[in-house]
Amino acid sequence: MSKKRILVTGFEPFGGESINPSQLLLEKLQRESLFLDDVQFELLPVSFEKAAVTCLQLLREHAYDHVIQLGQAGGRKTICLERVALNWVESKLQDEEGFSPDGGTISEKAPAAYLNNLDLNKLRDELKNRNHQVTVSLSAGSFVCNYLYFKSQEFVQNQKLATSVLFIHVPYLPEQANSKAEATPSMEFEAMYAGIRDLIVLLKKIPKR
Secondary structure: OOOOOEEEEEEOOOOOOOOOHHHHHHHHHOOOHHHOOOEEEEEEOOOHHHHHHHHHHHHHHOOOOEEEEEEEOOOOOOEEEEOEEEOOEOOOOOOOOOOOOOOEOOOOOOOOEEEOOOOHHHHHHHHHOOOOOEEEEOOOOOOHHHHHHHHHHHHHHHOOOOOEEEEEEEOEOHHHHOOOOOOOOEOOHHHHHHHHHHHHHHHHOOOOO
16 A cells, blocks of 8 residues: 555646646645655546546555645635535536536435535634635536546545545636636635645644544
């Protein structure tokens, strides 16, 4: 079994974008000396099938305490800790394989949703006390981000793993928002990075279950 306590994933650019802040965060976090020994990083394609297959294979192969999944969410103003993984998929936007689901449940035998088992309010408050812009969100959407979150939570529950899975949405970067409608929210990269870095540090301090 791997000695890596935490898995952090991010996504490649999609939907015509040339960058994805979650990928840039992943790349910088990999260079952080604090995380060299016990944090693993994986870049995922924005594909319903491929992203989930890759992440679930990693969960089969390694005994993680925590899995942090990073993704971009246009329109968000803050770093969003997602409380709910919804058993539903629907999108007019195509993934990188050209698939756009019409709408339906992800897994017929699973509950309507999985709720995150971490104390997200406490994590939010601790990060806000460090001057990070963080909120708890009740919707991870219905695209690849939510699909990955749900499939990961389902696997952890079915396998009875002592692993927490948390999806985190981050806003556009300013350079992305500049090409969007006026007043599209964004966040500076260094602010995003500092918040995610401190969150990983907090999770490393949580005792093993």
